[in-house]
Amino acid sequence: MxxxxxxxxxxxxxxxxxxxxxxxxxxxxxxxxxxxxxxxxxxxxxxxxxxxxxxxxxxxGFVDTHRHVFMTVLRGTQCDWLLTEYLVKMAWSLQGTVTPEEVAIGTLAGLLEALHNGVTTILDHFHAAHSPEHAEAAFKATIESGARVIWAPARQSPPTRLLPFPEWANDAQAVQWQRAKIKEWGSLAGGKLRPDGRVTLGLAYEIFNWEEGTVPRHQEFLAYARANNVQTITAHVVKSPSILGWRDAGILGPDVVLSHCNALADRPELDDEMWKALKDSGAAIGATPLDELGMAHGNPVAFDALKRGVKCGLGVDCLSINSGDIFTQMRVSLQWARGHDHERIHLNKEKAPFKNKYTCADAFRLGTLAGAEALNLAHLIGxxxxxxxxxxxxxxxxxxxxxxxxxxxxxxxxxxxxxxxxxxxxxxxxxxxxxxxVRDWAPVVKELKQRADDVRKRWPAELLEQRWKQWYDANGAPTI
Structure with a gap:
């Protein structure tokens, strides 16, 4: 020892x-x-x-509650994009064409970047699990990295058509192999993907359709995942009120981490229904203030969550736009909360406060222990x-x-x-x-640069811009 x-x-x-x-x-x-x-x-x-x-x-060590790790291979591609632009250019175009080899090096490099920045625990919302080969590539790189990871491959498939509207013609096939892999991974020591428990199994599960006939399908899949030792379930929630959909379907629970949740911003009612649903269920928020502010997600809610007793941690989100450190997220989150509070005081002509409402200690907690609490790991880390x-x-x-x-x-x-x-x-x-x-970075960065060049050659900026303009001219901005 x-x-x-x-x-x-x-x-x-x-x-x-x-x-x-x-x-x-x-x-x-x-x-x-x-x-x-x-x-x-x-x-x-x-x-x-x-x-x-x-x-x-x-x-x-810092704890990250929402990160797309493989996107390290796409660094610098979306620093000026809106969220709607990101959906068309990245999620519905470029992302569906990344290769298993590109996923592997992006994942390894991204987790090493996290460790270099002192981020020891990461909830990886892996939304490029396009095939069993993609999933295995990310899985092996995650194990190899040495980081503590909740590895959450996504239940989704890449679109098979963009215009006039996106179409997912191969999704039924994706469901079959993803169910099989969840069972396979979940059988490994009860969802411990490394023997020491440093990597555990999660699931990213997006729900965009809450029509009555679809709810049983969501209920069944998440019950299947939980029965197969998926320990954490995560999903994006931005401006929609879908928190209530999760609640009403009976699938919101303490193992759920909903990223962003900007729909909760500026809701002063203490008995607000969505906030109450999160607190009553024990579900958590993964807040990523830097790109939420820059990409038009809406206002960050991390400090509101602390105030209301809702579990919340910080995250980096897309490594294609953000650096992999939590320092930036702590600073932006704290100063946004302060500035927003100051703005409210000035607009309402209230008496100036004696002290700032939020402190460095609050931000430090968000980056460490609060993140561990959000991931139900506070008994181990944080x-x-x-x-x-x-x-x-x-x-x-x-x-x-x-x-x-x-x-x-x-x-x-x-x-x-x-x-x-x-x-x-x-x-x-x-x-x-x-x-x-400790890991030799030189061979990692050599391959990372080569794979990143390959992606850029396939998807030059002019082509991505053309696809975005075609979409926007035909449909306007997608709703979130």
């Missing part, structure tokens, strides 16, 4: 049952995959590797506590970015970046050391 003693550091962690984080000096003993002791002045025993953490901060898995970050408090910062919570939320993370542990395994990934 590998043992590490992180000696002399400052621990900064959120704590379950409290809105206030804990910041204190202590040593951390890691034995195997678990934090076994947190005390001052632990004496190292034989066989323990001592890691000097003087002038270091020790925090939990905080630095004895008995939890050793998913840990070690920050250099003397770095160019952090030197002079006294409060690690404020430092992490507002000043830190990936370059300040010296070490990353996942399950007690060191995956980043001396500010570099």
């Amino acid at each position: 590998t043992k590490y003693l992180l000696k002399g550091g400052t621990i900064a962690t959120s704590v379950q049952g409290s809105d206030e984080p804990r910041v204190f000096k202590a040593d951390v003993l890691v034995e195997g995959d678990t934090i076994s002791r947190i005390e001052e002045n632990i004496s190292p025993e034989a066989g323990v590797e001592v890691i000097d953490c003087q002038d270091k901060w020790i925090t939990p 905080s630095v506590e004895v008995g939890k898995r050793a998913d840990l970050l070690v920050f250099d408090a003397n770095s160019v970015n952090l030197g002079g910062v006294e409060d690690p919570i404020a430092g992490v939320v507002f000043h830190a970046s990936s370059e300040d993370i010296e070490m990353v542990f996942v399950d007690g395994e060191i995956v980043k050391k001396d500010r570099k990934l």
